[in-house]
Amino acid sequence: xxxxxxxxxxxxxxxxxxxxxxxxxxxxxxxxxxxxxxxxxxxxxxxxxxxxxxxxxxxxxxxxxxxxxxxxxxxxxxxxxxxxxxxxxxxxxxxxxxxxxxxxxxxxxxxxxxxxxxxxxxxxxxxxxxxxxxxxxxxxxxxxxxxxxxxxxxxxxxxxxxxxxxxxxxxxxxxxxxxxxxxxxxxxxxxxxxxxxxxxxxxxxxxxxxxxxxxxxxxxxxxxxxxxxxxxxxxxxxxxxxxxxxxxxxxxxxxxxxxxxxxxxxxxxxxxxxxxxxxxxxxxxxxxxxxxxxxxxxxxxxxxxx
Amino acid sequence: xxxxxxxxxxxxxxxxxxxxxxxxxxxxxxxxxxxxxxxxxxxxxxxxxxxxxxxxxxxxxxxxxxxxxxxxxxxxxxxxxxxxxxxxxxxxxxxxxxxxxxxxxxxxxxxxxxxxxxxxxxxxxxxxxxxxxxxxxxxxxxxxxxxxxxxxxxxxxxxxxxxxxxxxxxxxxxxxxxxxxxxxxxxxxxxxxxxxxxxxxxxxxxxxxxxxxxxxxxxxxxxxxxxxxxxxxxxxxxxxxxxxxxxxxxxxxxxxxxxxxxxxxxxxxxxxxxxxxxxxxxxxxxxxxxxxxxxxxxxxx
Numbered sequence: 001x002x003x004x005x006x007x008x009x010x011x012x013x014x015x016x017x018x019x020x021x022x023x024x025x026x027x028x029x030x031x032x033x034x035x036x037x038x039x040x041x042x043x044x045x046x047x048x049x050x051x052x053x054x055x056x057x058x059x060x061x062x063x064x065x066x067x068x069x070x071x072x073x074x075x076x077x078x079x080x081x082x083x084x085x086x087x088x089x090x091x092x093x094x095x096x097x098x099x100x101x102x103x104x105x106x107x108x109x110x111x112x113x114x115x116x117x118x119x120x121x122x123x124x125x126x127x128x129x130x131x132x133x134x135x136x137x138x139x140x141x142x143x144x145x146x147x148x149x150x151x152x153x154x155x156x157x158x159x160x161x162x163x164x165x166x167x168x169x170x171x172x173x174x175x176x177x178x179x180x181x182x183x184x185x186x187x188x189x190x191x192x193x194x195x196x197x198x199x200x201x202x203x204x205x206x207x208x209x210x211x212x213x214x215x216x217x218x219x220x221x222x223x224x225x226x227x228x229x230x231x232x233x234x235x236x237x238x239x240x241x242x243x244x245x246x247x248x249x250x251x252x253x254x255x256x257x258x259x260x261x262x263x264x265x266x267x268x269x270x271x272x273x274x275x276x277x278x279x280x281x282x283x284x285x286x287x288x289x290x291x292x293x294x295x296x297x298x299x300x301x302x303x304x305x306x
Numbered sequence: 307x308x309x310x311x312x313x314x315x316x317x318x319x320x321x322x323x324x325x326x327x328x329x330x331x332x333x334x335x336x337x338x339x340x341x342x343x344x345x346x347x348x349x350x351x352x353x354x355x356x357x358x359x360x361x362x363x364x365x366x367x368x369x370x371x372x373x374x375x376x377x378x379x380x381x382x383x384x385x386x387x388x389x390x391x392x393x394x395x396x397x398x399x400x401x402x403x404x405x406x407x408x409x410x411x412x413x414x415x416x417x418x419x420x421x422x423x424x425x426x427x428x429x430x431x432x433x434x435x436x437x438x439x440x441x442x443x444x445x446x447x448x449x450x451x452x453x454x455x456x457x458x459x460x461x462x463x464x465x466x467x468x469x470x471x472x473x474x475x476x477x478x479x480x481x482x483x484x485x486x487x488x489x490x491x492x493x494x495x496x497x498x499x500x501x502x503x504x505x506x507x508x509x510x511x512x513x514x515x516x517x518x519x520x521x522x523x524x525x526x527x528x529x530x531x532x533x534x535x536x537x538x539x540x541x542x543x544x545x546x547x548x549x550x551x552x553x554x555x556x557x558x559x560x561x562x563x564x565x566x567x568x569x570x571x572x573x574x575x576x577x578x579x580x581x582x583x584x585x586x587x588x589x590x591x592x593x594x595x596x597x598x599x600x601x602x603x604x605x606x607x
Binding site: 021022023024026027028030031033034035036037038040041042043044045046048049052059104105108109111112113116118119120121122123124125127128129130131132135136137138139140142144145146147150151154179183184187188191211236239240242243246247261264265268269274277278281282284285288289292 | 322323326327329330333334336337338340341343344347355356359360417418420421423424428429430431433436439440443445446447448449450451452453454455456457458460473474476477478480483508509512533536537538539540543544554555558559562570572575576579582583586590594595597598601
């Protein structure tokens with residue numbers, strides 16, 4: 001009689017068996033909430049966004065397909081190319097300076113102090129919402145009353161409308177974000193420096209290498225994985241700047257700070273052109289993929305110097 | 307007798323070290339000073355903001371700006387004191403931010419932990435495929451899913467509700483699942499083996515053994531999630547406009563946009579900014595150590 005039970009079970013197809021184990025069922029139960037979240041708020045919206053980019057995005061009578069019209073318009077849209085230019089200028093100003101400062105600060109901290117208080121102070125700007133950082137610098141950089149300009153005038157220079165003139169606006173936004181992120185980035189690199197074993201430096205010292213030589217020939221190469229991680233993630237983040245612009249310049253003066261996320265926001269929630277806005281967001285996605293791969297290829301991310 | 311090492315020919319003052327300390331102090335000053343400047347302006351009488359713009363200390367020290375902004379002065383008094391009549395319903399928005407951030411922090415950490423444990427310890431078909439798909443989602447910029455999620459909330463009539471605001475972050479983020487899975491992978495197998503020998507069920511092992519052991523990364527993730535949610539601006543801006551659910555960041559943005567362009571109420575604006583900074587500072591003082599240490603992990607796992 002027990003033979004029948006055994007036969008019944010072993011007659012099930014092989015691919016089905018792992019699914020029927022208790023472990024599988026429990027695993028899927030564990031996975032279920034995250035799956036709901038992922039499908040509902042990541043997967044489906046991503047597909048929907050793509051589909052919307054081929055429509056006119058009209059929510060009232062239902063989106064109507066327009067084929068590639070949005071994409072064709074995009075390629076000829078001065079506003080889009082301007083926002084791409086502005087965003088790239090921003091990234092190119094922001095990341096190199098921020099990373100350089102972060103490396104210097106990280107090395108200094110490694111030599112001078114590892115105190116929690118110092119690390120806490122360094123992290124403070126990054127903990128603040130972008131909105132607060134924007135307001136803070138809006139005040140400091142005010143053309144008439146801001147301390148920076150008051151200081152400039154007191155040494156005989158003219159005050160500079162940092163956020164109010166097209167020539168300096170995006171650079172100023174970059175500066176504000178450098179101030180916000182340089183500490184956090186420094187701490188990341190500092191953590192990386194801690195993982196370099198002291199023996200490597202000792203060996204270098206025995207060979208008679210000077211401090212700066214050891215820095216360039218030992219520290220930097222061994223920091224490469226950390227630096228690559230920092231650079232790739234901060235470039236991706238930098239491309240998506242929004243909050244600071246929203247609080248300080250709202251894309252102005254004229255369109256000197258109309259970064260891509262701001263353009264998307266404006267098209268979607270001010271002009272209610274949702275179809276076209278999703279088109280721009282898809283374009284941003286593709287640009288980010290290209291930029292990330294280019295970065296990793298340039299830095300030969302899969303090789304290690306150890 | 308203490309031994310002192312004297313290297314031949316070198317001075318006993320380490321100029322290199324002094325230079326680096328000096329540089330570090332300059333850097334710390336640049337980091338801290340703007341915060342002082344905000345506070346100093348918030349404590350300054352509005353009219354004197356114009357006359358003594360370079361004074362490093364508050365001019366005409368007053369708490370009035372804070373009272374004004376919190377709505378404790380009547381509009382007439384407020385305008386008479388030199389500022390605009392703008393107020394910010396601070397405690398309401400503080401409460402909203404707290405509800406938003408803590409709900410997300412707790413829920414996301416828990417549900418992501420469930421998923422992460424499944425990926426780390428359980429065997430089931432499609433496990434690695436699904437995990438890879440989760441990670442691939444990290445590549446998609448948030449703005450791509452933002453607009454469709456907004457449309458979804460609109461269709462479900464969940465705009466201007468906490469449910470609608472919290473929903474996209476409630477169950478998981480790919481980062482959270484990734485982060486916790488790496489940790490769970492590193493947990494010592496022996497404890498689980500012992501529990502299995504005692505016939506403990508999978509959920510019991512998870513709840514009674516894994517979770518308590520993993521407190522540090524769990525708490526770290528919860529804190530990071532809380533701070534990230536607290537600082538969110540764009541999503542709450544488009545989904546949570548109504549005052550009843552408006553969070554602090556959005557409120558500050560509205561406060562700023564109501565500021566007249568010609569002659570902004572700087573002392574009022576800075577008072578509002580100070581108020582918004584305080585909660586973050588408190589949170590940091592309480593859990594700061596953990597956040598600092600966490601930067602070791604999220605750095606380059």
